[in-house]
Amino acid sequence: MTENKRKFEWVDKWAKMTGERARIDAKVHKTAIVYNTEAGWVKEHYDGTIEIINTKENRGENMREKERINRIMSLLQRIWEQQPDVRFNQLISNLQHMYSSQNEGYGQRMMKEKGSLGDEAESSYLDLFYLEDDKWEEFLQKLVDNRATDD
Structure with missing residues (x-):
């Protein structure tokens, strides 16, 4: 188990760097990033505000109005x-x-x-x-x- 942990440890670092890069890009381009937390899906805006996203919408249960x-x-x-x-x-x-x-x-x-x-x-x-x-x-x-x- 310890060997596998060491072998794939770079994946955790890579994922963290990818998230940080996405956050920087969102600030530069005035957009947002979306990610999953323990509390559910959130949308983090470029100004730092975080909005909790309704998971029903994410699953398509509440579609946009036609x-x-x-x-x-x-x-x-x-x-x-x-x-x-x-x-x-x-x-x-x-x-x-x-x-x-x-x-x-x-x-x-x-x-x-x-x-x-x-x-x-x-x-x-x-x-x-x-x-x-x-x-x-x-x-x-x-x-x-x-x-x-x-x-």
Whole structure:
């Protein structure tokens, strides 16, 4: 037993380092990490606040409401109809940039790119993978409401 413990001791260290790295990344990118504790699943936000996650939701017992899909798609349609010359992915990209700039750079990721001569240049991209639908819907609704008052 002692031999196996020594043999795989590096796994515990590696797991701890991975968790610490995830926590650092969450702070840098203003996201959160999710992990299991003795009390159940928790979501640790980049600002250090910890939220206990309902385990029923994690098992899919409390799914997101389906109605949100029609609401969000309807908002996107209304916005897109006001600028029909814009391609769909161009519209989404523009909206993501607007959301990020209005929310302290949410989702902005920095990276280094290698050029053809081996030189490195810093670049950035947006990753809104973890943005909850209710926040996106609220943003889109404000855009629609603001454009309605402009007309």
